[in-house]
Amino acid sequence: MHTIFYVVKLIPSTLSPIMSLAGNISLCCLILQLLSINSVVCVEMKEFHPEERDALLLLRDSVSSDADLHSNWTGPPCIVNRSRWKGITCSNWHVISIDLEGINVVGSLPPMFLQNITFLKQLNLRSNSISGMLPNLTNLVILEQVLLSYNHFTGHIPAEYVELPSLRSLELEENYLEGQIPDFDQPLLTAFNVSYNHLSGPIPETNVLLRFPKSSFDDNSDLCGKPLDKLCPAPPPAPSSAPSPQIIAPSPGEETKKKKLQVWTIALIAAAGGLLLLLLCIAFMFCKKRKRGEEKTRNESAAYTFGVWAQKMSFPERAEDSERLGQLQFFNKELPVFDLDDLLRASAEVLGKGNLGATYKATLETGTVVAVKKLDSMNELSKREFLQQMQLLGKIKHENLVEIISFYYSENEKLVIYEFISDGTLFELLHENRGAGRVPLDWATRMSIIKDIAKGLAFLHNSLSSHKGLHANLKSPNVLIHQHSQGCHSKLTDFGFLPLLSSRKCAEMLAISRSPEFAQGKRITQQADVYCFGIILLEIITGKVPGETLGEDMEEATSDLSEWVRMVVYNDWSTDILDMEILAAKEAHDAMLQLTELALECTDMTPENRPKINQVLRKIEEIEQMKGEND
Numbered sequence: 001m002h003t004i005f006y007v008v009k010l011i012p013s014t015l016s017p018i019m020s021l022a023g024n025i026s027l028c029c030l031i032l033q034l035l036s037i038n039s040v041v042c043v044e045m046k047e048f049h050p051e052e053r054d055a056l057l058l059l060r061d062s063v064s065s066d067a068d069l070h071s072n073w074t075g076p077p078c079i080v081n082r083s084r085w086k087g088i089t090c091s092n093w094h095v096i097s098i099d100l101e102g103i104n105v106v107g108s109l110p111p112m113f114l115q116n117i118t119f120l121k122q123l124n125l126r127s128n129s130i131s132g133m134l135p136n137l138t139n140l141v142i143l144e145q146v147l148l149s150y151n152h153f154t155g156h157i158p159a160e161y162v163e164l165p166s167l168r169s170l171e172l173e174e175n176y177l178e179g180q181i182p183d184f185d186q187p188l189l190t191a192f193n194v195s196y197n198h199l200s201g202p203i204p205e206t207n208v209l210l211r212f213p214k215s216s217f218d219d220n221s222d223l224c225g226k227p228l229d230k231l232c233p234a235p236p237p238a239p240s241s242a243p244s245p246q247i248i249a250p251s252p253g254e255e256t257k258k259k260k261l262q263v264w265t266i267a268l269i270a271a272a273g274g275l276l277l278l279l280l281c282i283a284f285m286f287c288k289k290r291k292r293g294e295e296k297t298r299n300e301s302a303a304y305t306f307g308v309w310a311q312k313m314s315f316p317e318r319a320e321d322s323e324r325l326g327q328l329q330f331f332n333k334e335l336p337v338f339d340l341d342d343l344l345r346a347s348a349e350v351l352g353k354g355n356l357g358a359t360y361k362a363t364l365e366t367g368t369v370v371a372v373k374k375l376d377s378m379n380e381l382s383k384r385e386f387l388q389q390m391q392l393l394g395k396i397k398h399e400n401l402v403e404i405i406s407f408y409y410s411e412n413e414k415l416v417i418y419e420f421i422s423d424g425t426l427f428e429l430l431h432e433n434r435g436a437g438r439v440p441l442d443w444a445t446r447m448s449i450i451k452d453i454a455k456g457l458a459f460l461h462n463s464l465s466s467h468k469g470l471h472a473n474l475k476s477p478n479v480l481i482h483q484h485s486q487g488c489h490s491k492l493t494d495f496g497f498l499p500l501l502s503s504r505k506c507a508e509m510l511a512i513s514r515s516p517e518f519a520q521g522k523r524i525t526q527q528a529d530v531y532c533f534g535i536i537l538l539e540i541i542t543g544k545v546p547g548e549t550l551g552e553d554m555e556e557a558t559s560d561l562s563e564w565v566r567m568v569v570y571n572d573w574s575t576d577i578l579d580m581e582i583l584a585a586k587e588a589h590d591a592m593l594q595l596t597e598l599a600l601e602c603t604d605m606t607p608e609n610r611p612k613i614n615q616v617l618r619k620i621e622e623i624e625q626m627k628g629e630n631d
């Protein structure tokens with residue numbers, strides 16, 4: 001079996017699309033015969049289902065994990081009833097179970113990847129760090145177990161889950177799901193748990209859902225209904241229901257006297273209660289007013305301390321009112337929560353000064369380390385605008401985007417608190433310590449960084465509307481690098497600020513202002529990000545800093561990296577542009593030049609001519625694969 005795949009790799013890449021489309025014995029044999037390779041037993045391929053394999057490879061390539069799926073998920077997933085793939089179970093050549101519980105899977109699932117695994121009975125991805133939407137499960141008519149609890153899934157529970165006819169267990173607890181619970185009513189459903197999410201609305205009173213206990217629904221934002229002993233707000237009162245006749249309408253006899261007495265007592269108690277309530281209200285409002293006064297002085301002092309912080313890089317002063325939690329707004333319930341006071345007491349060092357403001361590394365007394373960005377240029381911003389955009393950005397969770405932990409708003413200070421990524425930026429990695437003593441940045445690492453950036457950007461573009469989902473400030477200092485034993489992991493930061501900038505003048509501070517359409521005063525779309533991506537790509541390939549004077553041999557030194565590259569490439573398609581540090585990796589020259597070509601497409605003057613980020617990502621993956629085949 002293994003040999004077959006090895007042979008497939010040898011087939012020129014022009015043939016491989018046909019192969020994967022067909023995946024069928026006769027064509028396979030035909031091609032192999034054409035290539036006169038006779039040592040392969042084709043018959044064994046007969047029952048191989050390439051669409052299931054493709055689906056799993058899509059999953060493999062979209063996520064990272066502690067298990068080395070990349071080297072393990074190779075060859076055919078199923079051999080009759082056996083599988084050599086970790087976590088995969090087969091029956092009669094079909095994949096029937098995917099079990100990747102607790103192996104630290106990070107990333108989001110490809111949206112439709114399961115649709116072709118039509119014999120799937122069990123999907124177990126419990127206890128990982130998977131983000132993004134829940135997978136689409138339409139077509140999976142024999143699927144019984146869907147175990148996705150203890151992850152970072154966001155979005156709604158897809159309505160089509162109620163149409164899974166064989167569903168027995170649905171475990172979604174401990175995620176970030178929101179919206180309402182669909183009307184599950186599958187008779188076989190015997191295990192169901194959606195606790196610890198952000199679900200809201202009434203729990204549907206289907207026969208099936210009423211079977212499950214309170215703990216299946218606990219700890220959500222705003223669920224109501226029978227299992228929780230929390231009544232849903234009554235529907236608007238029916239106009240016909242008259243006040244209770246027993247009390248109002250008098251009827252003769254002693255009974256009535258008693259009742260009249262009751263009415264009086266009730267009225268009296270009500271009046272007293274009302275008075276008390278009124279007093280309480282007045283007292284409360286009075287307190288609140290005073291408190292607001294306090295709040296104001298406190299905010300001012302916070303602003304002041306932050307000023308000191310910025311200058312002295314430390315935060316010695318202690319805010320007075322320490323029992324009251326600061327107005328930091330948090331997104332992730334798992335992270336240790338801290339308040340403004342903690343932040344003010346943290347030790348801080350400047351990480352960098354961007355156009356929008358400085359970023360600090362803050363080490364709290366508890367040892368938690370966060371990055372704090374102090375936004376300088378947004379003072380006219382209303383709280384509502386800021387809140388809305390932050391709430392939107394805070395929900396975005398992807399392995400290639402820096403997570404926003406919380407934010408702070410006051411009139412004078414706006415802070416965004418991010419997870420701290422330790423190992424510097426792409427800019428530093430590429431351009432710092434050039435010369436003696438520098439550790440060169442090899443091609444494989446550069447390739448992985450390129451892919452990470454494209455993945456992060458694609459997620460941003462796909463998950464938000466075009467205006468709000470602009471990165472808008474994509475440049476190498478905003479690509480943060482985390483180095484680990486297997487290489488680099490990159491995350492984009494500083495995204496999503498364009499809607500918060502009031503004027504064009506402010507927007508000039510962002511990377512998108514380098515795009516031709518910005519210079520021409522045209523509408524900015526996500527394609528401006530693609531332009532910026534193209535520039536980063538060129539920066540990684542050439543090792544040059546965009547904006548610096550380039551190419552002394554040219555009559556007019558151009559400041560635009562893409563123009564320079566275009567010129568070199570136009571004059572003589574060559575490796576002259578490549579960074580010295582990667583020149584030695586001859587086997588990858590093809591890939592580098594193809595990526596250069598892609599970068600030039602991305603930096604096309606006309607936004608409409610640039611590829612969309614999803615196409616860019618696909619192309620990068622193809623180029624990467626091609627390299628694999630040449631190995």
Ligand SMILES: *[C@@H]1O[C@H](CO)[C@@H](O)[C@H](O)[C@H]1NC(C)=O
Nearest residue numbers: 071072073074075084085086
């Ligand atoms: C994948 O890993 C499993 C166990 O972890 C092992 O039994 C199997 O042989 C590996 N498969 C391949 C193709 O390396």
Ligand SMILES: *[C@@H]1O[C@H](CO)[C@@H](O)[C@H](O)[C@H]1NC(C)=O
Nearest residue numbers: 173192193195196213215216
């Ligand atoms: C649902 O999940 C929560 C959280 O893990 C757990 O405490 C609870 O017992 C579960 N309830 C049921 C009915 O399984």
